[in-house]
Amino acid sequence: MNKLLKSAFDAEMQIAKNLFNTADFKMCFHHLERAHILGQRNAIPHTVNHWWMLKVGLKLHDSHEVRGQLLRILVAGIGSIFGRVPIGNTGGANIGIMQTMPIPPDLQEIFIRLNR
Template sequence: MHPILKQAFEVEMNKAKNLYKQSKYTESFFHLERAHILGQRFVFPHTYNHWWMLKVGIRKKDKHEILGQLVRIAVAGIGSLLGRAPIGNTGGANIGIMQVLPIEGDLKVLFERAGEN
């Protein structure tokens, strides 16, 4: 993982975890989605991110999100390993598991700086 993307991933995950500890689950999930975009090409960050999304789904008692994250945890690492992670996908159960989305704004700039556009 390029150091620029790794640092941004860690920042987003830390924000998500801090908000989770404050029971601000919607805000936490927003940062998990950003972290997902940054880390989905890499086995461990991708799977770890879905674990945290599952935790938020459980806290929110969102059955759709829980089921969606269980499926994603099962396939995330394999998808990353095989280079099949759908770029730009935010990782939540509200988005199709293989749906590619545009990367925009500050995240797009980070990918460009890392030479991974």
């Protein structure tokens, strides 16, 4: 994982973990979604991100999210390895596994900087 991308991913994950520890699961999930956009092209960060989404689903007793994350954990690494990840996908169970989505402008800037 590129250093810039890893730094941004790690920052979003750290915010999410801090929010998880304060039981602010809605904002935690928001930052996990942002981290997903950044990390989905890399198998290990991608899978770790879905693990944390699963943990949030369990805390919220959200069976739809739990089932969705279990499925994503099984396929996340494989998709990353083979480059089969949809651009901008936020990774939640409310979004189709292969659905592309717009990337938030601040995250878009990170990808632009990577390609310079």
